[in-house]
Amino acid sequence: MPIAIQIIDLKRMDYRRAFIIQEMIYQGCDENRFPDAIIFQENDPVFTMGRSSDITHLLKSEEELHKLGIHIEIVDRGGDITYHGPGQLVISALIHIRTYALTVHQYLRNLEEIVMGILAFYGIQGQRIEGKSGVWVNNEKIAAIGIGVTHGITRHGIAINIDPDLSHFTYIVPCGIHDGGVTSLKKLGVEVENIDEIKSLFIKEFNKIFNTAEVEPVWKEGDVLYES
Amino acid sequence: MKVEVRVPQFAEGATKIKIHLWLFEVGDTVKAGENLVEATTDKISINIETPKSGVLVEKLVEEGDTVLIDQVIAIIADEKGE
Numbered sequence: 107m108p109i110a111i112q113i114i115d116l117k118r119m120d121y122r123r124a125f126i127i128q129e130m131i132y133q134g135c136d137e138n139r140f141p142d143a144i145i146f147q148e149n150d151p152v153f154t155m156g157r158s159s160d161i162t163h164l165l166k167s168e169e170e171l172h173k174l175g176i177h178i179e180i181v182d183r184g185g186d187i188t189y190h191g192p193g194q195l196v197i198s199a200l201i202h203i204r205t206y207a208l209t210v211h212q213y214l215r216n217l218e219e220i221v222m223g224i225l226a227f228y229g230i231q232g233q234r235i236e237g238k239s240g241v242w243v244n245n246e247k248i249a250a251i252g253i254g255v256t257h258g259i260t261r262h263g264i265a266i267n268i269d270p271d272l273s274h275f276t277y278i279v280p281c282g283i284h285d286g287g288v289t290s291l292k293k294l295g296v297e298v299e300n301i302d303e304i305k306s307l308f309i310k311e312f313n314k315i316f317n318t319a320e321v322e323p324v325w326k327e328g329d330v331l332y333e334s
Numbered sequence: 335m336k337v338e339v340r341v342p343q344f345a346e347g348a349t350k351i352k353i354h355l356w357l358f359e360v361g362d363t364v365k366a367g368e369n370l371v372e373a374t375t376d377k378i379s380i381n382i383e384t385p386k387s388g389v390l391v392e393k394l395v396e397e398g399d400t401v402l403i404d405q406v407i408a409i410i411a412d413e414k415g416e
Binding site: 156157158182183184185203204208209210211214239251252253254255256257258 | 342343344346367372374377
């Protein structure tokens, strides 16, 4: 039988607010009040630093970034520094990893496979590069990955560059990788008219790979899950 | 009774699992399900929880150590320390 999954679309949202919502949903999943979840979001420009972050990979001062309107957040995922901003679809999956009989390694590879399926839909061949996570096209990264697991439940996930401001990536050493640039669907000549199309493709591929089926979400746009 | 805390099976396949941060000290009381220690790989952060309530009596690895799947990393004992 397929595993129930809810789809929560936060649309464009400040990273911190979206993070708080993710935490509320995580709590619900942990207490088995909520089904597993996929969360979509596009963030205001932000650099997030994971558990393996090296501060020297941030190439601008906090003051300069403030002027550029880019915030910095410390997050509880694995991985080094990365950028999120408008035009990039951030996808978090909150799943009870033991239910799927998956190892974390297989899980990451599955997320990459889903993104490669989406790229194939647009006629682009995504690749994995040995020793580096994420999805790459011509040695440039199009999707970055980073997850955290608490109580056997995953958090965070994968971010796909659709049409972000790629100049923002030059302010960091993305994921600590010096040799290899960053790309986007737009840079590869693909105009995505509606980001919802990518979300639908993701859900379709996710359901296929993880044997999940969509159920009514606990959070809808405009709902308040917490007191700010 | 003493219980071993092990690196969970689902972490398998992750290359180089490193102990990142102990969240408790030896002698601390811990509750079943509480996060005891955080481990990381290059892209994954894993919170390893304590399997039973009791007292953390021994840490077998230090922050920065590389660990293997199923490796025993800590010992939890009953409140009495047995």
